[in-house]
Amino acid sequence: MKKSNIWKITECINPIYAECWLRSPVKLVEKFPCDSCNIGGKYETPSPLTIEWEEGSNDIGDFSWPTGGRVIVKETVFNALNEIVGELSSGPVKMIQDPKLQSPIRKMKRKPRVYLPYQGPLLVELIVDKQISFLPNTTTKIIDQCEICGRTQRELIGVEEKEHFWNASSKKLIRINNTRESEKGLFVSSSDIGSNAIFFRVDEFSDAILCTDEMKKILEEKEYTNIDFLAYGEVR
Template sequence: MNIYLLDDPAKPAEYARFSSVGTWTEDRICNVCGEPTARLIEPLQIEWDEGTDHIGDFSWGGYHCVVLDAVRAFLESKAFEVKFGDVQVKRPTERAKRPRVQFPYRGPHLSWLTPTARLKLDEEKSGVRVISDCSACEQRRYSFKRDGLVLPETSWNGEKVFLIDQFGRSRATFVTEEALTMLVREGFSNLCPRPAGTIES
């Protein structure tokens, strides 16, 4: 079975994009490996970027994703393995030179989409390698890939949507071909699926 990465179509003139500015857990730098240990928690605080004031069904800030209520209702009705968090729109720090979603925000309700399932890659077949393995902060970091990934069928229990365990804190979101077909059929906007690999038996 094929798997796909859900990604930003990168069309800033068509759909609004955002930057994540909080809320962060206590920021700390590991004194052994030098890596930050802070992570984003609710509410996800965002600032809308310049480009347009048109909000899609999916909105992207890197691999962080917020969705409109229609997407949330659909994913919940189909038992996708996700949870939803609160979103707080913050005042932009710079004056816009191009169109941008208005502040104070009066647009449609937004929810922070986070997959709850984490699946393990076949590291050798996927071609990912350990970059660092710190015993102090217990963070093992792997090289990141967007394609050529292989999931052994033994690590998959029918999940429709998931994160990759080896990619740590990355919110890169993957779906099965069946799940993607369901999303495409609904016609949701601002969604760019990219072939990412396979689930192998």
């Protein structure tokens, strides 16, 4: 694997696409080493991925983001990517809905949403199970440390961040972009990435789905919707 930038794949800040929430939380399969801090337990990711659509839009993007480090794509997107890179894995998606909700028979003033029974494009979970370690020069800060066992929780610093908030006075969505700081962020070894780097995660920050320049270029050339990229670091 040649040197490359590392990109976090994330949801695009755009309110036109339907949003969904994860309704199948991870399952604890190995007890926490410390009863005081509950850091370090092992979890099992349930299948199928169960989601519930939120009101606001009924336009489903090529990518959907139910939180929890999981991502949904249209089946056509998955098949197209798999033809290019191969070795992708997918899983089923299940949808639930409040029994009180019903799709309106006629147009109403209520906010749009995706209703069940589902009539949209076929969806699958894009499974990202490759996980590697990061190099010691990765920049982090401790956000919590257990007084009993000494285990720490850290967050990455120096990576690109995008934020948005609603300005009530101007009635506009304000976007803030903090670019990645030079020589800071996440660093991984090219030998750990391997020759066919597609999507991957790193230890301690496994909710983030990452890719290299090569995959970023493919995704951008396809012009997929509801996807954005944050500069997170480098492959060395």
